[in-house]
Amino acid sequence: MKIVVCIKQVPDTTDVKINPETNTLVREGVASITNPFDEFAIEEGLRTREKYGGEVHVITMGPPQAIEVLKNALAVGCDKVYLVSDRAFAGADTLATAYAVSKTIEHIGGADLIFCGKQAIDGDTAQVGPGVATRLGIPQLTYVCKVREINVEQKKVVVERMMENGREVVESSLPALITVVKDINEPRLPSLLGIKRAAKAQIPTLSAKDINADENRLGLKGSPTWVTKVFTPEARGGGEVLKGELTDVVPLLINKLMDSKFIK
Numbered sequence: 001m002k003i004v005v006c007i008k009q010v011p012d013t014t015d016v017k018i019n020p021e022t023n024t025l026v027r028e029g030v031a032s033i034t035n036p037f038d039e040f041a042i043e044e045g046l047r048t049r050e051k052y053g054g055e056v057h058v059i060t061m062g063p064p065q066a067i068e069v070l071k072n073a074l075a076v077g078c079d080k081v082y083l084v085s086d087r088a089f090a091g092a093d094t095l096a097t098a099y100a101v102s103k104t105i106e107h108i109g110g111a112d113l114i115f116c117g118k119q120a121i122d123g124d125t126a127q128v129g130p131g132v133a134t135r136l137g138i139p140q141l142t143y144v145c146k147v148r149e150i151n152v153e154q155k156k157v158v159v160e161r162m163m164e165n166g167r168e169v170v171e172s173s174l175p176a177l178i179t180v181v182k183d184i185n186e187p188r189l190p191s192l193l194g195i196k197r198a199a200k201a202q203i204p205t206l207s208a209k210d211i212n213a214d215e216n217r218l219g220l221k222g223s224p225t226w227v228t229k230v231f232t233p234e235a236r237g238g239g240e241v242l243k244g245e246l247t248d249v250v251p252l253l254i255n256k257l258m259d260s261k262f263i264k
């Protein structure tokens with residue numbers, strides 16, 4: 001099994017700051033970590049390798065300092081890592097990011113199974129995983145909380161998806177892309193040997209040219225989304241609490257809903 005895990009370096013805070021003039025994320029002066037959902041994706045990649053054999057390859061698209069998240073991936077036991085970095089990628093929205101990540105996966109020879117996080121804690125769109133699957137023309141299994149079984153010979157995977165009101169069991173053909181939620185596993189800690197190995201590792205960097213990407217589809221050039229305004233909505237005031245016996249409160253509630261035209 002060739003397993004690819006896509007990870008993103010994010011600011012170590014959910015209190016993301018926005019440059020009010022450019023409406024882009026302020027990354028300077030903020031410590032960076034592996035996107036927490038991607039830690040679960042890495043762990044699931046490793047567990048899949050342990051159960052079914054193969055290799056775990058990890059990719060991240062980002063600036064040179066994103067190498068740190070790849071070192072962490074090596075330290076927990078991933079086999080190969082790739083930094084996808086080029087000025088041409090700067091200012092990418094989710095469309096351009098998904099394109100660059102999918103071209104990278106093609107460049108490294110494809111995958112039987114791709115793991116992504118459910119979403120990144122800074123951009124928060126949850127679009128990149130599905131976007132990568134679409135560009136590669138493979139099925140996407142989102143919000144996965146359990147990989148039940150993989151049949152390597154028959155090229156099939158059965159997963160449980162976390163839904164609002166329960167779990168959905170889905171079977172898919174392989175190759176496929178899975179996005180994971182935090183309930184899927186408990187990520188392991190790196191070993192001392194792993195940390196030493198990661199510290200010494202030479203990490204390959206891939207440019208736009210290396211992954212054979214069309215520069216018009218990358219970075220700002222390839223990003224049709226524009227952020228026109230970023231703001232925090234005003235806090236809503238507390239609602240009204242109806243007190244009393246149920247037999248009195250229910251007709252009162254119905255009248256209020258009718259007055260507000262929520263029901264007829």
Ligand SMILES: Cc1cc2nc3c(=O)[nH]c(=O)nc-3n(C[C@H](O)[C@H](O)[C@H](O)COP(=O)(O)OP(=O)(O)OC[C@H]3O[C@@H](n4cnc5c(N)ncnc54)[C@H](O)[C@@H]3O)c2cc1C
Nearest residue numbers: 006061092093094097116117119120123124125126127128
């Ligand atoms: C309208 C808009 C404009 C933006 N403009 C800019 C900008 O000008 N400059 C800027 O720096 N950022 C910008 N961003 C942020 C940037 O586009 C996103 O951070 C990026 O596309 C990933 O989207 P996301 O963070 O929502 O990831 P999600 O879709 O929430 O991530 C889901 C999963 O996809 C994978 N993934 C996500 N990103 C990567 C990656 N880079 N490499 C590998 N795997 C990945 C991970 O597995 C992750 O868990 C913009 C975002 C939007 C929505």
